[in-house]
Amino acid sequence: MLEIQQLECTRGDHILFSNLNFSLRDGEILHVRGSNGSGKTSLLRIICGLLMPSAGRICWDGGDIRKLREEFTGNVTYLGHLNGIKGDLSGLENLQLGGKLDGLDISEQAGLAALSKMGLRGREDLPTKVLSQGQKRRVALARLLLSKTRLWILDEPFVALDVKAVAHLQSVIQQHLEHNGMVVFTTHQEVEINTGRAHHIDLDL
Amino acid sequence: MSQPGIFTAFRAVVARDITLAMRRKTDVLNALAFFIIAVTLFPLGVGPEIDTLRAIAPGVIWVAALLAAMMSLGRIFAGDYEDGTLEQMLLGNFPLSIMVTGKVFAHWLLTGVPLVLLSPLLGMQLGLDPESLLVLVYTLLIGTPVLSLLGSIGAALTLGVRGGGVLMALLVLPLYVPILIFGAGAVEALGTPSGVLPYLSIQGAILALSVALTPLATAAALRISME
DSSP: OEEEEEEEEEETTEEEEEEEEEEEOTTEEEEEEOOTTSSHHHHHHHHTTSSOOSEEEEEETTEEHHHHTHHHHTTEEEEOSSOOOOTTSBHHHHHHHHHHHTTOOOOHHHHHHHHHHTTOTTOTTSBGGGSOHHHHHHHHHHHHHHOOOSEEEEESTTTTOOHHHHHHHHHHHHHHHHTTOEEEEEOSSOOOOOSSEEEEEETTO | OOOOOHHHHHHHHHHHHHHHHHHOHHHHHHHHHHHHHHHHHHHHHHOSOHHHHHHHHHHHHHHHHHHHHHHHHTHHHHHHHHHTHHHHHHTSSSOHHHHHHHHHHHHIIIIIHHHHHHHHHHHHHTTOOHHHHHHHHHHHHHHHHHHHHHHHHHHHHTTTOTTHHHHHHHHHHHHHHHHHHHHHHHHHTTTSSSOSHHHHHHHHHHHHHHHHHHHHHHHHHHHHHHO
C-alpha cells in the first residue's frame, strides 16, 4: 500500500501544494489532475523518491520510502517526460540492457514480443534516435509490458501517441490493475480506465 | 523483489557503458588523441635536449593523462542525465553506489587503461629508460582509477549546470594533487635511497580509500543533481 501523508511541495518560495493526503491499495489507480505548473510532475517525482518534499512523507507498506530506498524503488516503474532510452541502441537492446540494470533477464523473444505489441514490428533493430517521437515513446512504454513491478508512475504517458496506441496503453494499464497493480498517472487527454477503483486528485483545488 | 546479486548489476552497468561507448568511438578516441598530442608538444616547445626531456617526462605524462581523463569525465553521467536513463538507474533495484561504481569502472576501462597502455610509447619519446618506464606504468595503473573515481564526484555535482566543465575542473583538480605528486614523484625517486615503493604504497592507499568512499559521495551528489 502506498500512503501519502501531509505532503507539501515548494518551488522557490511558491507553495505548489500542501497538506496532501491519500492512500492507494492494490488494484487502484490515481489520476492526478491540475493545470500546467500546478505540480503534477513534482508530485509524481516526489512519490518515486526523485524529489524531496518540503514536508510530509510517503510510506510503502508502512515504511518510509526514504529509508527503504531500493526495497521501494525496486517495486516502481517510472515513466517521466524523458523516455529513458538510449538513442544509440536499438529498441530491443534498450529493453534488454535496461532490464539487466534492474536485474531482469529479458529474452530476445520477450523483448521482440513487447515491441511488436507496441506496434514497432520491423523497427526493432533501428537505433532509437532515428525513430519518431511517438515511436520512441512506444519503446519506453514497452518497458511496462516487461516490468514486474507493482507500482507504475506514469507522467503524461499518452503524449505523442496516436489513437490506436492510446487505446492499447489503456488496456495495458487495465491489465496491470486486474493483476493487483497500482498506477499513479497524469494526463490532459480524455481517457477512460474502467477497471479497478479510480481516485482523483485535483491540484488546482 | 528477487535479488540476483549486486555483482550482476555491476557487470550489467559495465557491459552497457562499454556497448554505448563502442557505438560512439569518437568520445573515447578524443581523450587519447589529446593525451598523445599534449605529450608530443613538449619536445617541440621545450627543445630537443634529451636530459631536460627525461627530467620532465614523468610530470608531463602524468599531467597530460590527468587532463585527458578529466576531459572525458563530462560524459560519464551527462548522456544518461539528458535522456532520462539516469533517472531510471536511480529508481532501480540496486543501490545507486553499485551502479556508480560500475559506471566509473567502465570509464576507467575506456580511458584509463588505454592511457596506461600508451604511456610507455610516449615515455620512450621523451627518453625515459626501461626501468623508469616500468615505474611510470605502475603509477598510472594505480593512479588512473583514482582519477576516474574522484572525478566522478565532480561530474555528478555539475550535472545539468551550464558551463559545468570549467566548474568541474575547479572542483576536481585540487583533489587530483596528491595522486599527481606521488605518481610523478615515484619515477623521480628511482635510484634514490628511499626507492619507489613508498610512493607506490601511498598511491595504493589513496586508491583503496577512493574505492571505498567515492561511490557513496558520487551517489549522494547524483541524488542532489536530480532534484
